[in-house]
Amino acid sequence: MASIEITDLVKTFHDRAGRPTRVLDGIDLTISGETFVSVVGPSGSGKTTLLNIVSGIESLTSGSVRLRAGDRDAHVGYVFQDPRLLPWRTVMQNIGFVQRDRSGWEERAHHYLDLVGLAELGDRFPAQLSGGQQQRIGIARAFSVEPDVLLMDEPFSHLDAMTSRSLREHLERIWLESRRTVMFVTHDVTEAVQLSDRIVVLAPGGRIHEIIDVDLPRPRRASDQAVAALQAEVLARFEVLEAV
Ligand SMILES: Nc1ncnc2c1ncn2[C@@H]1O[C@H](COP(=O)(O)OP(=O)(O)O)[C@@H](O)[C@H]1O
Ligand SMILES: [Mg+2]
Structure with a gap:
Protein backbone atom coordinates (compact mmCIF):
# COMPACT_ATOMS: atom_id res chain seq x y z
CA MET A 1 0.00 0.00 0.00
CA ALA A 2 1.29 3.44 -0.95
CA SER A 3 1.28 6.51 1.24
CA ILE A 4 2.19 10.18 1.31
CA GLU A 5 3.19 11.40 4.77
CA ILE A 6 3.70 15.11 5.22
CA THR A 7 4.84 16.20 8.66
CA ASP A 8 5.08 19.78 9.94
CA LEU A 9 6.05 21.02 6.50
CA VAL A 10 7.23 24.62 6.25
CA LYS A 11 8.32 26.41 3.08
CA THR A 12 9.84 29.86 3.04
CA PHE A 13 10.77 31.72 -0.14
CA HIS A 14 13.21 34.64 -0.08
CA ASP A 15 12.90 37.64 -2.36
CA ARG A 16 15.91 39.32 -3.97
CA ALA A 17 16.55 41.43 -0.89
CA GLY A 18 16.59 38.25 1.17
CA ARG A 19 13.26 38.94 2.86
CA PRO A 20 11.48 35.70 3.74
CA THR A 21 7.87 34.83 2.98
CA ARG A 22 6.41 31.72 4.51
CA VAL A 23 4.09 30.09 1.97
CA LEU A 24 3.49 26.74 3.71
CA ASP A 25 3.08 26.89 7.44
CA GLY A 26 3.12 23.59 9.31
CA ILE A 27 1.28 21.21 6.98
CA ASP A 28 0.47 17.82 8.49
CA LEU A 29 -1.24 15.42 6.12
CA THR A 30 -1.22 11.68 5.56
CA ILE A 31 -2.76 10.11 2.49
CA SER A 32 -2.70 6.34 2.41
CA GLY A 33 -3.98 3.60 0.20
CA GLU A 34 -6.24 3.91 -2.79
CA THR A 35 -7.44 7.37 -1.89
CA PHE A 36 -8.17 10.33 -4.10
CA VAL A 37 -7.37 13.52 -2.21
CA SER A 38 -7.86 17.01 -3.61
CA VAL A 39 -6.09 20.10 -2.33
CA VAL A 40 -8.15 23.23 -2.93
CA GLY A 41 -7.45 26.78 -1.91
CA PRO A 42 -7.44 30.33 -3.20
CA SER A 43 -4.78 31.40 -5.67
CA GLY A 44 -1.45 31.86 -3.90
CA SER A 45 -2.31 29.61 -0.94
CA LEU A 51 2.69 19.44 -4.79
CA ASN A 52 6.16 20.35 -6.07
CA ILE A 53 7.68 19.64 -2.68
CA VAL A 54 5.88 16.29 -2.49
CA SER A 55 7.19 15.41 -5.97
CA GLY A 56 10.73 16.52 -5.11
CA ILE A 57 10.84 19.30 -7.75
CA GLU A 58 11.00 21.90 -4.95
CA SER A 59 13.00 21.77 -1.72
CA LEU A 60 11.42 22.13 1.70
CA THR A 61 12.53 24.50 4.47
CA SER A 62 11.69 22.22 7.40
CA GLY A 63 9.54 19.22 8.21
CA SER A 64 9.42 16.03 6.19
CA VAL A 65 7.74 14.29 3.28
CA ARG A 66 7.78 10.52 2.85
CA LEU A 67 6.42 8.66 -0.16
CA ARG A 68 6.32 4.94 0.50
CA ALA A 69 4.96 1.84 -1.19
CA GLY A 70 5.19 -1.05 1.25
CA ASP A 71 8.80 -1.20 2.37
CA ARG A 72 10.29 0.75 -0.55
CA ASP A 73 10.10 4.31 -1.88
CA ALA A 74 7.00 4.97 -3.97
CA HIS A 75 7.16 5.47 -7.74
CA VAL A 76 5.62 8.82 -8.54
CA GLY A 77 3.74 10.04 -11.62
CA TYR A 78 2.97 13.69 -12.35
CA VAL A 79 0.31 15.28 -14.55
CA PHE A 80 1.06 18.95 -15.19
CA GLN A 81 -1.25 21.86 -15.92
CA ASP A 82 -0.27 21.63 -19.59
CA PRO A 83 0.34 18.19 -21.13
CA ARG A 84 4.04 18.74 -21.99
CA LEU A 85 4.11 16.28 -24.89
CA LEU A 86 7.24 16.26 -27.04
CA PRO A 87 6.10 17.73 -30.37
CA TRP A 88 8.46 15.70 -32.55
CA ARG A 89 7.29 12.36 -31.15
CA THR A 90 4.04 10.53 -31.82
CA VAL A 91 1.60 9.78 -29.01
CA MET A 92 2.99 6.26 -28.58
CA GLN A 93 6.57 7.54 -28.66
CA ASN A 94 5.68 10.14 -26.03
CA ILE A 95 4.30 7.42 -23.79
CA GLY A 96 7.25 5.13 -24.50
CA PHE A 97 9.68 7.90 -23.59
CA VAL A 98 8.68 7.99 -19.90
CA GLN A 99 8.62 4.24 -19.24
CA ARG A 100 10.88 3.08 -16.45
CA ASP A 101 9.92 -0.53 -16.99
CA ARG A 102 10.07 -1.25 -20.74
CA SER A 103 8.61 -4.74 -20.58
CA GLY A 104 5.03 -4.77 -21.79
CA TRP A 105 4.84 -0.99 -21.98
CA GLU A 106 3.08 -0.96 -25.35
CA GLU A 107 0.27 -3.07 -23.99
CA ARG A 108 -0.08 -0.74 -21.00
CA ALA A 109 -0.03 2.29 -23.31
CA HIS A 110 -2.83 0.83 -25.46
CA HIS A 111 -4.81 -0.06 -22.37
CA TYR A 112 -4.74 3.47 -20.94
CA LEU A 113 -5.20 5.15 -24.33
CA ASP A 114 -8.30 3.03 -24.70
CA LEU A 115 -9.54 4.10 -21.24
CA VAL A 116 -9.26 7.78 -22.19
CA GLY A 117 -11.02 7.04 -25.50
CA LEU A 118 -8.03 7.64 -27.77
CA ALA A 119 -7.04 4.12 -28.78
CA GLU A 120 -6.92 5.12 -32.44
CA LEU A 121 -4.57 8.09 -32.09
CA GLY A 122 -1.26 6.43 -31.14
CA ASP A 123 0.43 7.40 -34.40
CA ARG A 124 -0.58 11.06 -34.35
CA PHE A 125 1.73 13.90 -33.45
CA PRO A 126 0.69 16.32 -30.66
CA ALA A 127 0.04 19.14 -33.15
CA GLN A 128 -2.62 16.94 -34.77
CA LEU A 129 -4.59 16.75 -31.49
CA SER A 130 -6.88 19.19 -29.68
CA GLY A 131 -5.90 20.57 -26.26
CA GLY A 132 -8.35 18.21 -24.56
CA GLN A 133 -6.99 15.20 -26.44
CA GLN A 134 -3.42 16.18 -25.53
CA GLN A 135 -4.34 16.40 -21.86
CA ARG A 136 -6.00 12.96 -22.07
CA ILE A 137 -2.73 11.62 -23.51
CA GLY A 138 -0.94 13.21 -20.54
CA ILE A 139 -3.24 11.34 -18.17
CA ALA A 140 -2.87 8.03 -20.04
CA ARG A 141 0.91 8.53 -20.01
CA ALA A 142 0.96 9.12 -16.25
CA PHE A 143 -1.14 6.00 -15.54
CA SER A 144 0.81 3.88 -18.04
CA VAL A 145 3.94 3.88 -15.86
CA GLU A 146 1.71 2.44 -13.12
CA PRO A 147 2.98 4.79 -10.42
CA ASP A 148 2.20 4.10 -6.76
CA VAL A 149 1.45 7.76 -6.21
CA LEU A 150 -0.02 10.14 -8.77
CA LEU A 151 0.29 13.92 -8.41
CA MET A 152 -1.81 16.27 -10.54
CA ASP A 153 -1.69 20.06 -10.65
CA GLU A 154 -4.86 21.61 -12.13
CA PRO A 155 -4.74 19.32 -15.18
CA PHE A 156 -8.02 20.65 -16.60
CA SER A 157 -7.74 24.35 -15.88
CA HIS A 158 -6.65 25.34 -19.40
CA LEU A 159 -9.61 23.59 -21.04
CA ASP A 160 -13.12 24.77 -21.79
CA ALA A 161 -15.93 23.74 -19.43
CA MET A 162 -17.34 20.95 -21.61
CA THR A 163 -13.96 19.39 -22.28
CA SER A 164 -12.93 19.52 -18.65
CA ARG A 165 -16.22 17.94 -17.56
CA SER A 166 -15.70 15.09 -19.98
CA LEU A 167 -12.09 14.67 -18.83
CA ARG A 168 -13.17 14.52 -15.20
CA GLU A 169 -15.40 11.59 -16.13
CA HIS A 170 -12.51 9.91 -17.94
CA LEU A 171 -10.25 10.49 -14.95
CA GLU A 172 -12.78 9.04 -12.53
CA ARG A 173 -13.29 6.00 -14.73
CA ILE A 174 -9.57 5.36 -15.12
CA TRP A 175 -9.03 5.84 -11.38
CA LEU A 176 -11.84 3.41 -10.50
CA GLU A 177 -10.28 0.85 -12.82
CA SER A 178 -6.72 1.35 -11.62
CA ARG A 179 -6.80 2.85 -8.15
CA ARG A 180 -3.76 4.82 -7.04
CA THR A 181 -2.91 7.13 -4.20
CA VAL A 182 -3.75 10.49 -5.77
CA MET A 183 -3.03 14.06 -4.71
CA PHE A 184 -4.92 16.39 -7.02
CA VAL A 185 -4.55 20.16 -6.85
CA THR A 186 -7.36 22.39 -8.08
CA HIS A 187 -8.90 25.79 -7.40
CA ASP A 188 -12.24 24.35 -8.56
CA VAL A 189 -14.33 23.19 -5.61
CA THR A 190 -16.97 21.50 -7.77
CA GLU A 191 -14.27 19.45 -9.49
CA ALA A 192 -12.84 18.46 -6.10
CA VAL A 193 -16.22 17.26 -4.81
CA GLN A 194 -16.85 15.20 -7.91
CA LEU A 195 -13.49 13.43 -7.85
CA SER A 196 -12.33 13.15 -4.23
CA ASP A 197 -12.61 10.93 -1.21
CA ARG A 198 -11.21 13.79 0.84
CA ILE A 199 -10.77 17.52 0.24
CA VAL A 200 -8.00 19.43 1.96
CA VAL A 201 -8.76 23.14 2.05
CA LEU A 202 -5.70 25.38 2.22
CA ALA A 203 -6.08 28.86 3.65
CA PRO A 204 -4.08 31.89 2.52
CA GLY A 205 -0.75 31.71 4.31
CA GLY A 206 -0.42 27.99 3.59
CA ARG A 207 -2.19 26.38 6.51
CA ILE A 208 -4.78 23.61 6.39
CA HIS A 209 -8.13 25.27 6.99
CA GLU A 210 -10.23 22.12 7.08
CA ILE A 211 -10.45 18.59 5.73
CA ILE A 212 -13.76 17.42 4.28
CA ASP A 213 -14.61 13.76 3.78
CA VAL A 214 -16.67 13.08 0.66
CA ASP A 215 -18.67 9.94 1.15
CA LEU A 216 -20.70 9.74 -2.06
CA PRO A 217 -21.11 6.70 -4.31
CA ARG A 218 -19.16 6.50 -7.59
CA PRO A 219 -19.23 7.05 -10.47
CA ARG A 220 -20.45 10.56 -9.77
CA ARG A 221 -21.96 13.03 -12.17
CA ALA A 222 -21.96 16.77 -11.71
CA SER A 223 -25.74 16.57 -12.19
CA ASP A 224 -26.28 14.07 -9.32
CA GLN A 225 -28.32 15.79 -6.65
CA ALA A 226 -26.14 14.68 -3.74
CA VAL A 227 -23.02 15.82 -5.62
CA ALA A 228 -24.58 19.19 -6.45
CA ALA A 229 -25.73 19.69 -2.86
CA LEU A 230 -22.31 18.99 -1.40
CA GLN A 231 -20.69 21.18 -4.06
CA ALA A 232 -22.91 24.09 -3.02
CA GLU A 233 -22.12 23.55 0.65
CA VAL A 234 -18.36 23.33 0.18
CA LEU A 235 -18.44 26.31 -2.19
CA ALA A 236 -20.20 28.40 0.46
CA ARG A 237 -17.51 27.53 3.00
CA PHE A 238 -14.83 28.27 0.45
CA GLU A 239 -16.28 31.70 -0.34
CA VAL A 240 -16.02 32.65 3.32
CA LEU A 241 -12.35 31.69 3.20
CA GLU A 242 -11.67 33.70 0.02
CA ALA A 243 -13.29 36.77 1.54
CA VAL A 244 -10.86 36.74 4.51
N1 LIG B 1 9.85 30.20 -6.83
C1 LIG B 1 9.21 31.09 -6.05
N2 LIG B 1 9.87 32.13 -5.49
C2 LIG B 1 9.23 33.00 -4.69
N3 LIG B 1 7.93 32.93 -4.37
C3 LIG B 1 7.22 31.92 -4.89
C4 LIG B 1 7.82 30.95 -5.77
N4 LIG B 1 6.85 30.05 -6.13
C5 LIG B 1 5.72 30.46 -5.52
N5 LIG B 1 5.93 31.57 -4.78
C6 LIG B 1 4.92 32.26 -3.96
O1 LIG B 1 4.39 31.31 -3.05
C7 LIG B 1 3.00 31.52 -2.88
C8 LIG B 1 2.24 30.25 -3.20
O2 LIG B 1 2.34 30.01 -4.61
P1 LIG B 1 1.70 28.72 -5.29
O3 LIG B 1 2.19 27.52 -4.57
O4 LIG B 1 1.99 28.82 -6.74
O5 LIG B 1 0.16 28.93 -4.99
P2 LIG B 1 -1.13 28.29 -5.69
O6 LIG B 1 -0.69 27.13 -6.52
O7 LIG B 1 -2.03 27.91 -4.55
O8 LIG B 1 -1.75 29.38 -6.50
C9 LIG B 1 2.62 32.71 -3.76
O9 LIG B 1 2.61 33.87 -2.95
C10 LIG B 1 3.74 32.75 -4.76
O10 LIG B 1 3.94 34.06 -5.20
MG1 LIG C 1 -0.88 26.62 -8.59
Whole structure:
Protein backbone atom coordinates (compact mmCIF):
# COMPACT_ATOMS: atom_id res chain seq x y z
CA MET A 1 0.00 0.00 0.00
CA ALA A 2 1.29 3.44 -0.95
CA SER A 3 1.28 6.51 1.24
CA ILE A 4 2.19 10.18 1.31
CA GLU A 5 3.19 11.40 4.77
CA ILE A 6 3.70 15.11 5.22
CA THR A 7 4.84 16.20 8.66
CA ASP A 8 5.08 19.78 9.94
CA LEU A 9 6.05 21.02 6.50
CA VAL A 10 7.23 24.62 6.25
CA LYS A 11 8.32 26.41 3.08
CA THR A 12 9.84 29.86 3.04
CA PHE A 13 10.77 31.72 -0.14
CA HIS A 14 13.21 34.64 -0.08
CA ASP A 15 12.90 37.64 -2.36
CA ARG A 16 15.91 39.32 -3.97
CA ALA A 17 16.55 41.43 -0.89
CA GLY A 18 16.59 38.25 1.17
CA ARG A 19 13.26 38.94 2.86
CA PRO A 20 11.48 35.70 3.74
CA THR A 21 7.87 34.83 2.98
CA ARG A 22 6.41 31.72 4.51
CA VAL A 23 4.09 30.09 1.97
CA LEU A 24 3.49 26.74 3.71
CA ASP A 25 3.08 26.89 7.44
CA GLY A 26 3.12 23.59 9.31
CA ILE A 27 1.28 21.21 6.98
CA ASP A 28 0.47 17.82 8.49
CA LEU A 29 -1.24 15.42 6.12
CA THR A 30 -1.22 11.68 5.56
CA ILE A 31 -2.76 10.11 2.49
CA SER A 32 -2.70 6.34 2.41
CA GLY A 33 -3.98 3.60 0.20
CA GLU A 34 -6.24 3.91 -2.79
CA THR A 35 -7.44 7.37 -1.89
CA PHE A 36 -8.17 10.33 -4.10
CA VAL A 37 -7.37 13.52 -2.21
CA SER A 38 -7.86 17.01 -3.61
CA VAL A 39 -6.09 20.10 -2.33
CA VAL A 40 -8.15 23.23 -2.93
CA GLY A 41 -7.45 26.78 -1.91
CA PRO A 42 -7.44 30.33 -3.20
CA SER A 43 -4.78 31.40 -5.67
CA GLY A 44 -1.45 31.86 -3.90
CA SER A 45 -2.31 29.61 -0.94
CA GLY A 46 0.59 27.30 -1.76
CA LYS A 47 -1.06 24.40 -3.61
CA THR A 48 1.51 24.13 -6.40
CA THR A 49 4.39 24.62 -3.97
CA LEU A 50 3.03 21.79 -1.82
CA LEU A 51 2.69 19.44 -4.79
CA ASN A 52 6.16 20.35 -6.07
CA ILE A 53 7.68 19.64 -2.68
CA VAL A 54 5.88 16.29 -2.49
CA SER A 55 7.19 15.41 -5.97
CA GLY A 56 10.73 16.52 -5.11
CA ILE A 57 10.84 19.30 -7.75
CA GLU A 58 11.00 21.90 -4.95
CA SER A 59 13.00 21.77 -1.72
CA LEU A 60 11.42 22.13 1.70
CA THR A 61 12.53 24.50 4.47
CA SER A 62 11.69 22.22 7.40
CA GLY A 63 9.54 19.22 8.21
CA SER A 64 9.42 16.03 6.19
CA VAL A 65 7.74 14.29 3.28
CA ARG A 66 7.78 10.52 2.85
CA LEU A 67 6.42 8.66 -0.16
CA ARG A 68 6.32 4.94 0.50
CA ALA A 69 4.96 1.84 -1.19
CA GLY A 70 5.19 -1.05 1.25
CA ASP A 71 8.80 -1.20 2.37
CA ARG A 72 10.29 0.75 -0.55
CA ASP A 73 10.10 4.31 -1.88
CA ALA A 74 7.00 4.97 -3.97
CA HIS A 75 7.16 5.47 -7.74
CA VAL A 76 5.62 8.82 -8.54
CA GLY A 77 3.74 10.04 -11.62
CA TYR A 78 2.97 13.69 -12.35
CA VAL A 79 0.31 15.28 -14.55
CA PHE A 80 1.06 18.95 -15.19
CA GLN A 81 -1.25 21.86 -15.92
CA ASP A 82 -0.27 21.63 -19.59
CA PRO A 83 0.34 18.19 -21.13
CA ARG A 84 4.04 18.74 -21.99
CA LEU A 85 4.11 16.28 -24.89
CA LEU A 86 7.24 16.26 -27.04
CA PRO A 87 6.10 17.73 -30.37
CA TRP A 88 8.46 15.70 -32.55
CA ARG A 89 7.29 12.36 -31.15
CA THR A 90 4.04 10.53 -31.82
CA VAL A 91 1.60 9.78 -29.01
CA MET A 92 2.99 6.26 -28.58
CA GLN A 93 6.57 7.54 -28.66
CA ASN A 94 5.68 10.14 -26.03
CA ILE A 95 4.30 7.42 -23.79
CA GLY A 96 7.25 5.13 -24.50
CA PHE A 97 9.68 7.90 -23.59
CA VAL A 98 8.68 7.99 -19.90
CA GLN A 99 8.62 4.24 -19.24
CA ARG A 100 10.88 3.08 -16.45
CA ASP A 101 9.92 -0.53 -16.99
CA ARG A 102 10.07 -1.25 -20.74
CA SER A 103 8.61 -4.74 -20.58
CA GLY A 104 5.03 -4.77 -21.79
CA TRP A 105 4.84 -0.99 -21.98
CA GLU A 106 3.08 -0.96 -25.35
CA GLU A 107 0.27 -3.07 -23.99
CA ARG A 108 -0.08 -0.74 -21.00
CA ALA A 109 -0.03 2.29 -23.31
CA HIS A 110 -2.83 0.83 -25.46
CA HIS A 111 -4.81 -0.06 -22.37
CA TYR A 112 -4.74 3.47 -20.94
CA LEU A 113 -5.20 5.15 -24.33
CA ASP A 114 -8.30 3.03 -24.70
CA LEU A 115 -9.54 4.10 -21.24
CA VAL A 116 -9.26 7.78 -22.19
CA GLY A 117 -11.02 7.04 -25.50
CA LEU A 118 -8.03 7.64 -27.77
CA ALA A 119 -7.04 4.12 -28.78
CA GLU A 120 -6.92 5.12 -32.44
CA LEU A 121 -4.57 8.09 -32.09
CA GLY A 122 -1.26 6.43 -31.14
CA ASP A 123 0.43 7.40 -34.40
CA ARG A 124 -0.58 11.06 -34.35
CA PHE A 125 1.73 13.90 -33.45
CA PRO A 126 0.69 16.32 -30.66
CA ALA A 127 0.04 19.14 -33.15
CA GLN A 128 -2.62 16.94 -34.77
CA LEU A 129 -4.59 16.75 -31.49
CA SER A 130 -6.88 19.19 -29.68
CA GLY A 131 -5.90 20.57 -26.26
CA GLY A 132 -8.35 18.21 -24.56
CA GLN A 133 -6.99 15.20 -26.44
CA GLN A 134 -3.42 16.18 -25.53
CA GLN A 135 -4.34 16.40 -21.86
CA ARG A 136 -6.00 12.96 -22.07
CA ILE A 137 -2.73 11.62 -23.51
CA GLY A 138 -0.94 13.21 -20.54
CA ILE A 139 -3.24 11.34 -18.17
CA ALA A 140 -2.87 8.03 -20.04
CA ARG A 141 0.91 8.53 -20.01
CA ALA A 142 0.96 9.12 -16.25
CA PHE A 143 -1.14 6.00 -15.54
CA SER A 144 0.81 3.88 -18.04
CA VAL A 145 3.94 3.88 -15.86
CA GLU A 146 1.71 2.44 -13.12
CA PRO A 147 2.98 4.79 -10.42
CA ASP A 148 2.20 4.10 -6.76
CA VAL A 149 1.45 7.76 -6.21
CA LEU A 150 -0.02 10.14 -8.77
CA LEU A 151 0.29 13.92 -8.41
CA MET A 152 -1.81 16.27 -10.54
CA ASP A 153 -1.69 20.06 -10.65
CA GLU A 154 -4.86 21.61 -12.13
CA PRO A 155 -4.74 19.32 -15.18
CA PHE A 156 -8.02 20.65 -16.60
CA SER A 157 -7.74 24.35 -15.88
CA HIS A 158 -6.65 25.34 -19.40
CA LEU A 159 -9.61 23.59 -21.04
CA ASP A 160 -13.12 24.77 -21.79
CA ALA A 161 -15.93 23.74 -19.43
CA MET A 162 -17.34 20.95 -21.61
CA THR A 163 -13.96 19.39 -22.28
CA SER A 164 -12.93 19.52 -18.65
CA ARG A 165 -16.22 17.94 -17.56
CA SER A 166 -15.70 15.09 -19.98
CA LEU A 167 -12.09 14.67 -18.83
CA ARG A 168 -13.17 14.52 -15.20
CA GLU A 169 -15.40 11.59 -16.13
CA HIS A 170 -12.51 9.91 -17.94
CA LEU A 171 -10.25 10.49 -14.95
CA GLU A 172 -12.78 9.04 -12.53
CA ARG A 173 -13.29 6.00 -14.73
CA ILE A 174 -9.57 5.36 -15.12
CA TRP A 175 -9.03 5.84 -11.38
CA LEU A 176 -11.84 3.41 -10.50
CA GLU A 177 -10.28 0.85 -12.82
CA SER A 178 -6.72 1.35 -11.62
CA ARG A 179 -6.80 2.85 -8.15
CA ARG A 180 -3.76 4.82 -7.04
CA THR A 181 -2.91 7.13 -4.20
CA VAL A 182 -3.75 10.49 -5.77
CA MET A 183 -3.03 14.06 -4.71
CA PHE A 184 -4.92 16.39 -7.02
CA VAL A 185 -4.55 20.16 -6.85
CA THR A 186 -7.36 22.39 -8.08
CA HIS A 187 -8.90 25.79 -7.40
CA ASP A 188 -12.24 24.35 -8.56
CA VAL A 189 -14.33 23.19 -5.61
CA THR A 190 -16.97 21.50 -7.77
CA GLU A 191 -14.27 19.45 -9.49
CA ALA A 192 -12.84 18.46 -6.10
CA VAL A 193 -16.22 17.26 -4.81
CA GLN A 194 -16.85 15.20 -7.91
CA LEU A 195 -13.49 13.43 -7.85
CA SER A 196 -12.33 13.15 -4.23
CA ASP A 197 -12.61 10.93 -1.21
CA ARG A 198 -11.21 13.79 0.84
CA ILE A 199 -10.77 17.52 0.24
CA VAL A 200 -8.00 19.43 1.96
CA VAL A 201 -8.76 23.14 2.05
CA LEU A 202 -5.70 25.38 2.22
CA ALA A 203 -6.08 28.86 3.65
CA PRO A 204 -4.08 31.89 2.52
CA GLY A 205 -0.75 31.71 4.31
CA GLY A 206 -0.42 27.99 3.59
CA ARG A 207 -2.19 26.38 6.51
CA ILE A 208 -4.78 23.61 6.39
CA HIS A 209 -8.13 25.27 6.99
CA GLU A 210 -10.23 22.12 7.08
CA ILE A 211 -10.45 18.59 5.73
CA ILE A 212 -13.76 17.42 4.28
CA ASP A 213 -14.61 13.76 3.78
CA VAL A 214 -16.67 13.08 0.66
CA ASP A 215 -18.67 9.94 1.15
CA LEU A 216 -20.70 9.74 -2.06
CA PRO A 217 -21.11 6.70 -4.31
CA ARG A 218 -19.16 6.50 -7.59
CA PRO A 219 -19.23 7.05 -10.47
CA ARG A 220 -20.45 10.56 -9.77
CA ARG A 221 -21.96 13.03 -12.17
CA ALA A 222 -21.96 16.77 -11.71
CA SER A 223 -25.74 16.57 -12.19
CA ASP A 224 -26.28 14.07 -9.32
CA GLN A 225 -28.32 15.79 -6.65
CA ALA A 226 -26.14 14.68 -3.74
CA VAL A 227 -23.02 15.82 -5.62
CA ALA A 228 -24.58 19.19 -6.45
CA ALA A 229 -25.73 19.69 -2.86
CA LEU A 230 -22.31 18.99 -1.40
CA GLN A 231 -20.69 21.18 -4.06
CA ALA A 232 -22.91 24.09 -3.02
CA GLU A 233 -22.12 23.55 0.65
CA VAL A 234 -18.36 23.33 0.18
CA LEU A 235 -18.44 26.31 -2.19
CA ALA A 236 -20.20 28.40 0.46
CA ARG A 237 -17.51 27.53 3.00
CA PHE A 238 -14.83 28.27 0.45
CA GLU A 239 -16.28 31.70 -0.34
CA VAL A 240 -16.02 32.65 3.32
CA LEU A 241 -12.35 31.69 3.20
CA GLU A 242 -11.67 33.70 0.02
CA ALA A 243 -13.29 36.77 1.54
CA VAL A 244 -10.86 36.74 4.51
N1 LIG B 1 9.85 30.20 -6.83
C1 LIG B 1 9.21 31.09 -6.05
N2 LIG B 1 9.87 32.13 -5.49
C2 LIG B 1 9.23 33.00 -4.69
N3 LIG B 1 7.93 32.93 -4.37
C3 LIG B 1 7.22 31.92 -4.89
C4 LIG B 1 7.82 30.95 -5.77
N4 LIG B 1 6.85 30.05 -6.13
C5 LIG B 1 5.72 30.46 -5.52
N5 LIG B 1 5.93 31.57 -4.78
C6 LIG B 1 4.92 32.26 -3.96
O1 LIG B 1 4.39 31.31 -3.05
C7 LIG B 1 3.00 31.52 -2.88
C8 LIG B 1 2.24 30.25 -3.20
O2 LIG B 1 2.34 30.01 -4.61
P1 LIG B 1 1.70 28.72 -5.29
O3 LIG B 1 2.19 27.52 -4.57
O4 LIG B 1 1.99 28.82 -6.74
O5 LIG B 1 0.16 28.93 -4.99
P2 LIG B 1 -1.13 28.29 -5.69
O6 LIG B 1 -0.69 27.13 -6.52
O7 LIG B 1 -2.03 27.91 -4.55
O8 LIG B 1 -1.75 29.38 -6.50
C9 LIG B 1 2.62 32.71 -3.76
O9 LIG B 1 2.61 33.87 -2.95
C10 LIG B 1 3.74 32.75 -4.76
O10 LIG B 1 3.94 34.06 -5.20
MG1 LIG C 1 -0.88 26.62 -8.59
